[in-house]
Amino acid sequence: MDSVFTVAEIRRAEEATGDLLASGELMQRAASALASVVLDELGDRPRGRRVLLAVGSGNNGGDALWAGVRLLRRGVRVDAWRTADAVHEEGWAAFVAAGGREVDAMSALEALVDADLVVDGVLGIGGRGGLRGAAAVFAQACADTQTPVIAVDLPSGLEGDSCVALPSFAADVTVTFGGRKACQVLQPAASRCGRVVVVDIGLDLGEPELWTWSAADVAAHYPWPGPDSDKYARGVVGVDTGSATYPGAAVLATMGAVYGGAGMVRYLGAARDAVVAALPNVVTAAGRVQAWLVGSGWGSRPDASAIVAWCLGEGLPTVVDADALFALGDATLGGHVLLTPHAGELARLLSVERSAVEADPAGHARRAASETGAVVLLKGASQYVAEPSGRVTLAVGGPAWTAQAGSGDTLAGLCAAMLAAGRPAGEAALLGASLQAIAARNFPGPRPPQDLVRHVADVIPMLRSPGLDR
Template sequence: MLVAHRVDHIRAAEESEMAALEASGRPAGELMQRAAAALATAVLDELGGGYGRSVLVLANSGGNGGDALHAGARLLRRGVAVRACATSSQGLHRGGAHALLAAGGRTVELGEAEALLQAGRVDLVLDGALGIGGRGGLTGTASRLAEVCARTGARVLAVDLPSGLVADSGAVHESFTATRTVTFGTRRLVHLQQPAASRCGRVEVADIGLRLPEPDLRGWEVADLAAALPVPGPTDHKYSRGVVGLDTGSAQYPGAALLGVLGAVHTGVGMVRYLGSAAETVTARLPNVVTAAGRVQALVLGSGWGADEDGPRRLREAFARTHDEGSALLLDADALAALPALVEDPTPRPAPDRLLLTPHAGELARLLDRDRDDVETDPLGAAREAATRYGATVLLKGASQYVVRPGVDVVDVALPGPAWTGQAGSGDVLAGICGSLLAGGLPAGDAAAAGASLQALAAARHPGPQPPQTLAERLPELVAGLTSAPGATRRRAGTAEVGAQWGP
């Protein structure tokens, strides 16, 4: 998994390493030299060599500026022509500027920097204008140069993060857009949070010897998804592979029922029971779906219910049923709308690792009685609040999809997918996918991250405006490829012993 840390954790690790260096009689500046060496290596790789190339370093008086300027000094020794432009009124980092000038580099003012960029005489911009302490946005010289870089298509390699973004946030501000970002020790949260992550380009983490605590964010990768997917063994059968029930859809929204069932059927569950009011629509397309009542290992509620005054009662019954059966419960869409009325309800409900809520930002705002803007400004904080309030795992859907477990500090981020998936019906399919994985034995957090990642990867591998039902039908091929790849770790889909209790 990709890991990312908050700024305060990174600063503490940096201070600890510098103190350790000083205690051993080595200069604390060695840490900056490690960063500069990594930057110079990345720049040379990006340029495909040194001699004859031209780099414009944008730097301030802080640590990021120092990293960039010391990297510039190293590049000069490799035959790169390096110029540096100060982006703040405090000028350049003193030690870094001294090293750059001593190596034969020179400084330029804003006007000359703009002229070089507009004339195409800069092969790469090394952006060290702001660092992890930036508050968001650009002013003055940095703003002017970001605009010129964007207009001219200049290639930008960012130090830590593109200047103008905020290290602990996925929000976008006026900023540089990087082709590549080199960061140190660990990713910053911004590298995993959209929409800002899209401005970071390819992110490379350089090891500079930091000792870090447990991560704040974990970004799923394809290998993590492959390892999480349940795979049947030789003794498995339809019950041990998992039975998922869906009480979804209505006369007004029968399509939501069909879409959710499509997601469940094509993810690999052993049996799908459809328990809602749109059975004719579902079975006309999917004759393998069972409509008879029976026990399930996971229950999906809410997609396409519409305005339903009976929602709290249906939810209360689902709580009691899943608690008694030991099965998992997923609440989506209109079931979420009924949930606030039951906050104080004494009806037993599944444990947090068996109860999954799948809101988008608007639904999460209603769960918390807050404005949607508040949720979009701090999605991690809002998801954590909901997980605590409702005693459930929360999958917050959106450009970045976050999985929050109550009482657990680390937050998982699903694999990113293309913006094409932001369309009607995608959430219905996702509910079915996650329900299938819950029935296959995954705890709620893993089912949420794997389900969201699976849908995103299907969309990424079949780009364009694919409707959600088409992407659902692509899932078996994707699951087969992931779980049969050489070296793939396989997770058993339940056991015959567990499955026996779910028999006919």
């Protein structure tokens, strides 16, 4: 499990270092690590290679300049474009003294033809509103010429605490200091960060506000069956999904529970013939249930509120998806209930605009969990699991191929299987979302959800294999 820190947390930790910050030692540590990454990217023979620094007025520019000094000492040809009137004076003096050369904006654009890579040190974690002017033109030129970019701390233009992909550099590698920032893990901003290298420069960051799961966490928390396991030990999922209008949702949600590893699935909804035709192992008779899944594909169901109230009244772990989200009424929820909205559904639940949820998904998921008392899985390119305690954790990320109709139905079924196996709602949500993402990584392409969910059964045993794409 990895931690993600806010800009305020990073700044407090930097200030707490006292003399290390004031003396410039933190900058030297950052510059040394940055230069090392640049040299790795340049390969075994860096002498004579060409690096172009885009240098702003802040500490990121200073990091880039001091890294440039180290590169010059290794025989790398380094030019620097000062993107602002001011510059880190000590770093600039050292850069020039070491043989670095200044170029202007037009020369910097022309230099991209021969540059082996660009170091982006224009803006730091205090940047706001995206790139503008000549810096924005240069960033686009780097992309157009496919010149590799190494970003200092974060790609200039992104905001450290935001998931929004503002006008920015698109980095191949981001060398970040102290800990990951939100923009480096939250989509779509994370797509502009490339490979993220976290460098320990001696900050004491404490407890973060956001966590991220990895495949190792999935392997550690998955409910592996043992020699004494039977179908009840593995969990029985009760499913009431689908309708005459949306029978596919019933099939897909049930498939999620089956391929997620449930010991038994009881389908008790309105599309029994379609479900049994696709999954003859599914039981359609009432009986023992250890977790419920309701709502996917219900449409306008007159008895929706009564069904939701009855399921919640059972006191069993329950996944409330899609149409059932708006049939909660005054029902008392708890940490054993998992709500699985997408951004539009969460906006409707909270009576806000969808754009507000998309601008601050973690904050709105946290608010929903606090107000309802339930665990909330906010679905999307990044999948947020918010608990009533305020903790928010990101599931393992997957490719954009999963953004298609039906993926949410299979995801709800996966989560229900984890609940039935005894996993707490927060873990169940992270397991379900992560398994779907890992399957999409390892079996990429435009696979429909009914095919992708079958591959979940393939990747589950692979979780303990070193060959898995994590």
